[in-house]
Amino acid sequence: MEQTQSNNTYLEHLRHSAAHLLAAAVLDLYPETKNTIGPVIENGFYYDFDFKEPIKEEDLKEVEKRMSQLLSNWIEFTHKEISPEEAKKIFAHNPYKLELIDEFVKEGKTLSLYESGGFIDLCKGGHVEHPSEELKAFKLLSIAGAYWRGNEKNKMLTRIYGTAFPTQDELDNYLQKLTEIEKRDHKKLGRELDLFTFSETVGKGLPLWTEKGATIRRILERFITDEEIKRGYKHVITPDIASLELYKKSGHYPYYKESMYAPIQIEDEEYMLRPMTCPHHFELYLSKPHSYKELPIRYAELAKLYRYEKSGELMGLLRVRAFTLADAHIIARPDQAKAEIGGALELIEYLASVFHLKAGGDYYYRLSLGDRNDEKKYYKDDKAWNEAENILRDVLKSRSVPFVEANGEAAFYGPKIDIQMKNIHGKEDTAFTVQYDFVMPKRFHLNYINEAGREEEAIVVHRSSIGAIERLIAFLIEHFSGAFPLWLSPIQVEIVPVSDKSNKYAEVINIKLREKDIRADADLRNEKMQGKIRDAQLMKIPYMAIVGGREEENNTVSIRTREGKDLGAVPLNKFIDQLQTEIESKN
């Protein structure tokens, strides 16, 4: 087993055995293939192969069939320890295994072989006892490219993913859940609902937002901006590129170098695509002197940021090369820290609730602490760390929210409160964060004049209210399966004339709705009404307003919902009122 033991050891043994069986079937079908490694992962397993000719997803059916055929001979696993020389003889034609053998020897590990059904693999063990009886329910899921040992300088291998369960029922349940998740996948829905696209010529990891996707972004960005302004944030705009000197001044450069893109030469200076907003806001603060009376100053910005992502790690809107962060930096007196951190959490909780995220369910709080012994990763100032961590802990306690503490997860300039979220695939990530910073004020001399007329050092709270807009939208697409609440729907009402005789009336209704700032569209194509209704439902448009002679006579519209509910004829004004109330409610 190439993974650590867990509570679910049996499931892991089962899946690891299936990985062996997969490798056996592949080598049987494609004898020139070199097999490499095949670990268990969450929900399944994979095995990486170096195929002579690339295989396709369609070929997996054949591999699965061969696995079943071979299985009857897999009575048990036998095991033997061998010398490096023996191992090298056995795997003489497989350079990957030879590399592993050399490495294990160097690490002083014992080499062992496991065999079943005539198939031998270099392996540490961890199998079921009777594979032919126990491997009743397995499934190959997909193939993907993967560099040998995850290093892009190595050869690209073919990874085959699969899973296995003790019973067919459990497998079926899992596969159904997977289908559900796939239906909700934001990349798939983004394409189907025409929200965003990618272009190889523009470049990888750089989404192009269509009219509909850009509409969702615009609504979200305006909502967040307006809400922050209401709460006393100063929304500012700072450049997306800056001189390398700025990040050297902030001290980010050595820590973030790996995640920054290469510099751009302009005259005799080097400019960088910015990986973070903080030093930009600090320079704004420094553009004039500040009195204690002005503090706290809360600079907020929808800041475009650039982080280095390998092309292999890009993923829809979740891992992109440029993203827009709802970022803010609160420059405050030390005695204002608690109130400001509390205020930031309040805003986050409010926004999370608007987006249907529940504390405890969808997200939880993590207090991420520094490691006093890791001076390379963390700024050395034990007293400041203790104070700052206590402040954050106090705020969390005073808000009576449950939280976990995680050592060594802080930023280099101070501790933070992370809002941790799981996506539909079960992957946990830090969605939003509130950070306490006692280092940047020193580096940038972020001072203010106190009541006595003397300079004093401010503290900084970094916070993202709703994280990256791209990630938020990916989350919302998956959360709502693309059926956005009315206020976020790119098209809110599709007007469907009963026949082309009603096209004019449909246009009149369209104009009237648009005058009331409702995103309406009239479907005047030369198609049947039923087809138009079906198309609107597929596009997950919340309401269809069906209009014919009767509706025109009575100045009404007949309302259908995307779920297929018939709400009957409603006077136009009443419909507009209902829409506006629902939009206002953000539900």
Added chain:
Amino acid sequence: MEQTQSNNTYLEHLRHSAAHLLAAAVLDLYPETKNTIGPVIENGFYYDFDFKEPIKEEDLKEVEKRMSQLLSNWIEFTHKEISPEEAKKIFAHNPYKLELIDEFVKEGKTLSLYESGGFIDLCKGGHVEHPSEELKAFKLLSIAGAYWRGNEKNKMLTRIYGTAFPTQDELDNYLQKLTEIEKRDHKKLGRELDLFTFSETVGKGLPLWTEKGATIRRILERFITDEEIKRGYKHVITPDIASLELYKKSGHYPYYKESMYAPIQIEDEEYMLRPMTCPHHFELYLSKPHSYKELPIRYAELAKLYRYEKSGELMGLLRVRAFTLADAHIIARPDQAKAEIGGALELIEYLASVFHLKAGGDYYYRLSLGDRNDEKKYYKDDKAWNEAENILRDVLKSRSVPFVEANGEAAFYGPKIDIQMKNIHGKEDTAFTVQYDFVMPKRFHLNYINEAGREEEAIVVHRSSIGAIERLIAFLIEHFSGAFPLWLSPIQVEIVPVSDKSNKYAEVINIKLREKDIRADADLRNEKMQGKIRDAQLMKIPYMAIVGGREEENNTVSIRTREGKDLGAVPLNKFIDQLQTEIESKN
């Protein structure tokens, strides 16, 4: 004279004579200085010097005094032609003049000297006959750095600007106008009104927008976006960086190479800060097939663009290294071209009117044509050029707007209509533009399926509705001298309590106004009311709401305008109504 003759020859002779006098005074006061060249420019003259020790603006008084003292001996200019050898002897200690002499000789020019009051300069002539009588009204204005021959690889010289007029009255008038213009200067007002700032550490030519400046931007951007959407534009969002391949595909690269920043290496590709939006929108169009029924498709974007500007050419918000263009690309059938170009002009005229710009006065139309003989600059297709130019000409004629035609001012891919504007300094520039493009559709295969089910090539209209947001704001600051109309004012109402007893009521009014989306601020500083009113006026806040005991009793506010007009006590609700009406009117 180093400039071409104009109608105003006498004024030029006068100013050129003053430039001689300036050089004489400088050499008299600072004998180790090397004088270089001193041409006449619009509204005055300058002379570039290589000083041994740098001088300051304060020193100009002394130079002016010396000019007056020397002037009495400047009875007339005498003139003589000389050989290169003689000239080199005379200017043996001045490497700049030696360089010029060599150059003139190479060009086959005759060398001539002009002398007055004992001061000799290498000069082509163009002076007044009796300087001591005629140079009655001159003035030195400022100093600036300037590279020798405008080349940044050469030494930085000191340029002294001055002007001269036939009479003192004319000079006084001009200086007063200059003071007016300086007061309106957007860089100065931007600082005074706290709209934007620059940071050397962030980098040159990259404005940082404060809360107030960002507020103006936000209002403008939302207004333009919403107006364009109303007019059937699809607002999209595309990446600010793209693979170099994209600009090679579009063919922009060879034409725009000089104005693009150096590429950024990402894995094995080169990425560029985008200098234009068009290829991004084309890639969006190409993400799916299109029917003739869908056309025209109008992609619009507030697109961040990057153009290479030398640091010496940067100027406030007018010349920056990153700007946001209200850009759009209309992909249409050829038979839709006229209507689409007409629609673009209509939008431009509407927006211009909102921003108080008048056709004929503030701007005029220029039809910029291609040069059939310049195949290097223009795509070769005479028939397409003729057709496109006729379409643009027809549209202008049908709109009955006066326009001028300018040969050789087109884009490389087609002719365009430029909206030409002068700024307060009298400099003319292309503010907005509507371009007809028959080249990009070929390069990108921008096709659609026509009624017969066959592929046909679309045409593209490039247009900017209001140009760059940065430039628009620079214009608005100068146009309104910072006293923005109510809808654009960062703070619309300053609430001023009569004394601190009324602070609470001021806060209540503040909250009520903000609830109605009015940008209000309450001045609760420990200052006198009169001082607060004066500060609000200096910040050009449209309305001050003065509140004291009487106002609180009657639920009113007493209104003062920034111009100092007292509008008396008004019930709060009525004031809010008035504000909303004025905001709505955009006046």
